[in-house]
Amino acid sequence: KAGVTQTPRYLIKTRGQQVTLSCSPISGHRSVSWYQQTPGQGLQFLFEYFSETQRNKGNFPGRFSGRQFSNSRSEMNVSTLELGDSALYLCASRTDLYDTQYFGPGTRLTVL
């Protein structure tokens, strides 16, 4: 079974721009979670989607948004990028709430 895939793997943007990241979960997984990770920081939870509905949301500003499609693929959007948004963005999927999360390789975003 293919693992979690994320596109693009690397991205360079400038302040003020917006960006959309994509995540395709493992086949059969209905839950997708997004995390931000910066050097020296643990995983900061952004949000989780389950069957196209947002279940939980972390403490991030409204510039961070997401959505999930009927095929469980998910996108994350960041508007009006700031330098502090430079990070590794990780997506993780699980079959349901009782399952283990499996991570994709991440998208490394650099904001200049």
Place this chain on the structure above:
Amino acid sequence: GQNIDQPTEMTATEGAIVQINCTYQTSGFNGLFWYQQHAGEAPTFLSYNVLDGLEEKGRFSSFLSRSKGYSYLLLKELQMKDSASYLCAVRDSNYQLIWGAGTKLIIKP
């Protein structure tokens, strides 16, 4: 609030044994996970504990005490490739994963 504590960094010698501790205070408990993350890569799942006791998987073992809010990951016969960060995460009453900041393990020859 919810809190998970792990040491920031540990150093061990190749071939030795190391124990990485994790203490937690969360809203409910539905299992504890350990993940390994090499620099620049995504976390990979190592172990899961939901009942008290020791779970062994090859060179890695994980222990849980729910009454003490405590877990540890035990790595035996350390190899250089074990140099990585080890993340502890607790699934709370809402089935949300709460993450520790991770322990960076440095293995020396």
